[in-house]
Each structure stands twice: as C-alpha cells, then as structure tokens.
Amino acid sequence: MIKVENLVKKFGDLTAVDDISFDVDAGEIFACLGPNGAGKTTTIKMLTTLLRPTSGTISINGLDPATQSNEVRKQFGIVFQDPSLDQELTAEENMDLHGVLYHVPRKIRHERTEMLLKLFELWERRKSYVKEFSGGMKRRLEIARGFLHTPKILFLDEPTLGLDPQSRNQLWTHVKNLNKSEGVTVFLTTHYMDEAERVADRLAIVDHGKIVAQGTPQELKDQTSTDSLEGAFLALTGSTIRDEKADSAAGIRQMAKMWRK
Amino acid sequence: MNAIYILWLRELKRYSRSRAMVIASLGQPLLYLLVLGFGLGPVFQKAGQGSYLQFVAPGVVGMSVLFSSVFSGIGLLWDRQFGFLKETLVAPVPRVVVMIGKTLGGATVATIQGLLVLAICLIAGFRPVNWATLPLALVFMILTAIVFAGLGMAIGSMLQDMQGFQLIMNFLVMPIFFLSGALFPLKDLPSVLSFITRLDPLSYGIDGLRSVLIGTSQFEPLLSIAVLCGAAVLFVAFGGYSFSRIQL
Numbered sequence: 001m002i003k004v005e006n007l008v009k010k011f012g013d014l015t016a017v018d019d020i021s022f023d024v025d026a027g028e029i030f031a032c033l034g035p036n037g038a039g040k041t042t043t044i045k046m047l048t049t050l051l052r053p054t055s056g057t058i059s060i061n062g063l064d065p066a067t068q069s070n071e072v073r074k075q076f077g078i079v080f081q082d083p084s085l086d087q088e089l090t091a092e093e094n095m096d097l098h099g100v101l102y103h104v105p106r107k108i109r110h111e112r113t114e115m116l117l118k119l120f121e122l123w124e125r126r127k128s129y130v131k132e133f134s135g136g137m138k139r140r141l142e143i144a145r146g147f148l149h150t151p152k153i154l155f156l157d158e159p160t161l162g163l164d165p166q167s168r169n170q171l172w173t174h175v176k177n178l179n180k181s182e183g184v185t186v187f188l189t190t191h192y193m194d195e196a197e198r199v200a201d202r203l204a205i206v207d208h209g210k211i212v213a214q215g216t217p218q219e220l221k222d223q224t225s226t227d228s229l230e231g232a233f234l235a236l237t238g239s240t241i242r243d244e245k246a247d248s249a250a251g252i253r254q255m256a257k258m259w260r261k
Numbered sequence: 262m263n264a265i266y267i268l269w270l271r272e273l274k275r276y277s278r279s280r281a282m283v284i285a286s287l288g289q290p291l292l293y294l295l296v297l298g299f300g301l302g303p304v305f306q307k308a309g310q311g312s313y314l315q316f317v318a319p320g321v322v323g324m325s326v327l328f329s330s331v332f333s334g335i336g337l338l339w340d341r342q343f344g345f346l347k348e349t350l351v352a353p354v355p356r357v358v359v360m361i362g363k364t365l366g367g368a369t370v371a372t373i374q375g376l377l378v379l380a381i382c383l384i385a386g387f388r389p390v391n392w393a394t395l396p397l398a399l400v401f402m403i404l405t406a407i408v409f410a411g412l413g414m415a416i417g418s419m420l421q422d423m424q425g426f427q428l429i430m431n432f433l434v435m436p437i438f439f440l441s442g443a444l445f446p447l448k449d450l451p452s453v454l455s456f457i458t459r460l461d462p463l464s465y466g467i468d469g470l471r472s473v474l475i476g477t478s479q480f481e482p483l484l485s486i487a488v489l490c491g492a493a494v495l496f497v498a499f500g501g502y503s504f505s506r507i508q509l
Contacts, residue, residue, distance in 0.1 A: 050347070080344060083344045086343075
C-alpha cells in the first residue's frame with residue numbers, strides 16, 4: 001500500500017530524512033518510532049504531498065505523490081501532530097467542509113458524519129464551536145474527520161500527544177476497530193512505546209533520519225535481547241537526549257524563511 | 262465547484278460570526294471620513310474644489326475594500342498558525358480551486374464591508390449626484406475587492422509568520438492607499454507622483470467609484486473597468502501560483 005525507496009529530504013545542509021526504505025502492506029498498522037527530530041513528521045509530509053522529496057521514490061497505492069498529488073490525496077486521511085480544525089466553525093461544519101473537499105456525496109456525508117461523531121462521542125456537541133472543545137475532543141474530532149471519506153490509508157502523526165490515558169485508550173480502540181471493519185491501512189508515529197506495542201503490527205525505529213531497525217515488536221525485542229519495546233528502543237537509539245537545534249543562526253534562518261524564494 | 266462554494270461559505274461564516282471585528286474594522290474609515298472630511302472641508306472649499314466630504318467618501322469606501330480584501334488573503338497566516346491550512350492542502354482538490362474559493366470569499370466580505378462604509382457615508386451626509394448609478398458603484402467595489410484579495414493571497418502564501426506583516430502594511434498596503442487618490446484629486450500632480458498613481462490599481466477603483474457616485478473622474482470609467490479586470494486576472498493568477506507552491 002505504501003512503498004518507499006531510498007527517500008532523502010535535505011533542508012539546506014541538514015539531512016532530515018536520510019535514505020530510508022520501507023513497505024507497508026494493505027490493512028496493516030505500521031508504527032514509526034523515533035526520538036524528537038528523527039525525521040518522522042518530515043517523512044509523513046512527503047508521503048502526504050506536503051513536501052517534495054530531495055530524492056528517492058514513494059508509491060501510495062501505486063501512485064506517486066510528486067506527480068499525481070491529487071489522486072494520492074484521495075487515498076488517505078490524516079491527523080496532524082498539531083490541530084488542523086477550523087476553530088470558528090462547529091464540529092458538524094468541520095466534518096461537512098471536509099466531506100465536500102473530498103467529494104463525498106451529501107447523503108453518505110451525513111450518514112458517516114453521524115456514525116463517526118456518535119462513535120467518537122461528539123454527536124451531542126455537533127453544534128458547538130470547536131474553540132469550545134477540550135484538547136481530547138478536538139483530537140477525537142480530527143480522527144473522526146480523517147475517517148469520513150473512507151480513506152484507504154490513515155496517517156496519524158503523534159495522535160495521542162497530550163491526551164489522558166482514558167482518551168488514549170479509547171482512541172486506539174476505535175482506530176483498531178475501524179482498521180478491522182473498514183480495512184484501512186494505518187501509518188502512525190508516536191513516542192509512546194506501550195501504544196506502539198499494543199496497536200502496531202510492524203514498526204520501524206528511525207533515528208537521525210535513518211531507519212535503525214524494523215520488524216514486529218517481538219522481532220525487535222529479540223534482536224536487541226530486551227524484554228520491552230522501550231528497552232529495545234533505547235538499545236537502538238541510545239539514551240542521549242535530543243535537543244532540537246535552536247541557536248542564533250536559527251533565528252536568522254527564521255527571518256529568511258519569511259520570504260519564500 | 263462545490264469546493265469553491267464551501268470555502269467561500271466558510272469565509273462568510275467566519276465574517277458574520279466575528280461582530281467585534283466587523284465593528285473594529287469600521288473605525289478607521291470612520292476616522293478618515295469624519296475627521297478629514299470635516300477637518301479639511303473648509304480648506305478644500307476655499308481652493309474651489311467643492312465639498313471635501315463628497316470627494317473623500319468614495320475614497321474611504323475604496324480604502325475599506327482595499328484593507329478588508331488584502332487582510333482576507335493575509336488571513337492565510339492565521340490558517341497556517343491554527344493549522345487549518347494543512348487540512349485544505351492535503352484535500353484532493355487542486356490548489357487553484359482552494360485559492361479561488363478563498364479569494365472569492367475574501368472579495369465578498371470586502372464588498373460587504375465597502376457597502377457598510379458607503380451606508381455610513383450616506384448617514385454622515387454624503388449624497389451621490391445620481392441615485393440611479395449607485396448600483397454601478399457595486400461593480401467597482403467587486404472588481405477592486407477581487408484585485409486585492411488576489412494580491413492578499415499572494416502575500417499570505419509567501420509570509421511564514423506575523424513578523425512580515427508590518428513590512429507589508431507599511432511598504433505595500435499603505436502606499437497603495439496613499440497613492441490611489443483616495444484623499445486628494447489626481448489632477449495637476451507633479452509628474453513623478455502622477456506616474457506612480459497611474460500604476461496603482463486602486464486609483465482606478467476609486468476613480469471609478471467617483472465617476473458613478475459624484476460624477477467626476479480622472480480616467481474614462483470604461484478604462485478603469487478594463488484596468489481593474491486586467492489587474493484582477495494578473496493578481497489572482499499570481500496569488501494562485503504562489504498558493505500552489507506552498508510547502509509546509
């Protein structure tokens with residue numbers, strides 16, 4: 001379903017994604033784990049047509065995001081790391097807008113909106129503005145929205161960041177159920193090892209833009225002779241803390257970025 | 262088509278739900294109209310140019326259309342900040358369609374804003390020479406709104422954060438306003454100034470408004486319409502190009 005070969009993304013002299021290759025099969029839940037700044041989000045952006053790769057090939061359900069971006073966009077739903085809802089609209093209006101943008105016929109749009117909002121326990125609040133929602137409710141709404149157009153692939157970029165254990169638990173239950181019932185392929189990134197171990201069929205550990213290991217959770221534990229995924233993760237990526245770079249040069253770069261060339 | 266409609270509708274919903282913003286955005290035109298209108302009135306009268314309030318009212322209407330439409334494009338920065346931009350960028354809709362929906366939404370809001378200011382002008386004592394041509398004013402407002410909503414989208418696509426906003430305000434939007442003849446007649450200007458004012462699309466928008474509202478104009482109204490249409494095509498195309506190149 002997703003096929004990536006020798007993918008590279010450079011920002012100036014910084015190599016964010018360094019020659020990675022992997023495959024995700026249809027109907028699979030694939031997790032991408034890695035420390036901060038490892039290149040997870042950059043990879044997702046390239047898979048979802050938001051960034052053009054420096055080199056390498058990507059195939060999403062047989063289509064190339066760089067040249068067939070519109071076709072590729074029909075294949076997936078995505079939940080971003082940061083919120084992407086319109087705060088000034090109601091939950092229902094956000095769903096509706098999404099449905100129209102994804103060419104979902106009106107009748108199906110309404111049916112699925114009702115089904116998904118009920119599933120994610122937001123139906124009672126459908127007429128409320130998103131700005132009045134809690135963090136957990138916004139996340140749930142985003143995930144419900146991601147499923148609205150029955151995508152073949154769902155990308156989840158750290159979907160549980162900042163959620164309490166109850167919400168996290170419920171969220172993964174729903175994602176797993178929809179993965180079974182609608183056969184959607186799920187590609188997710190997370191920091192939480194327990195989540196990855198629980199939901200993912202296979203996973204890849206990335207560090208410094210490279211894949212350092214991939215396989216099922218059990219394979220990774222065996223490979224590193226550790227008894228938990230967290231242990232395997234630390235064995236593979238080391239225990240140094242990654243500070244994302246921010247120096248005086250970054251400030252200037254920020255200013256320069258203001259004007260896109 | 263549906264996508265254009267829903268994105269247009271979104272701009273209108275956001276506008277109608279932010280009453281405080283609507284009222285706030287009427288403050289500046291009101292200052293120009295009342296303070297300049299009555300303040301410069303006597304001098305203008307003595308110079309033999311008639312009523313300044315009559316003269317400046319179309320300029321103030323044009324100004325509110327300009328600001329409102331440019332800001333609608335710069336609203337992309339908010340969409341970027343609050344993340345909604347990503348939702349539209351990954352949607353299976355050509356970027357140009359997204360851009361056109363937003364531009365038309367912004368232009369509609371700007372036109373409504375212009376009509377509100379025109380209503381205020383009428384309350385303040387402005388009287389059009391011919392009520393029959395009043396609807397024609399709408400044509401000039403819509404065209405002006407599309408031109409600058411397109412420009413606003415181009416700017417909004419290029420800016421990455423709010424820091425660039427002041428730069429755009431002081432070096433682009435304010436000059437467009439001041440050089441448009443909104444506040445002074447374009448007649449008998451020094452040749453350099455006269456040349457620059459002719460490059461400013463807003464000059465034609467405001468001059469067109471004057472031709473239908475107070476019956477005086479510097480350019481042929483048809484020429485103004487032609488220039489505005491040309492500028493609209495150019496700026497919307499430029500805005501569409503910039504928007505389609507956004508990477509996150």
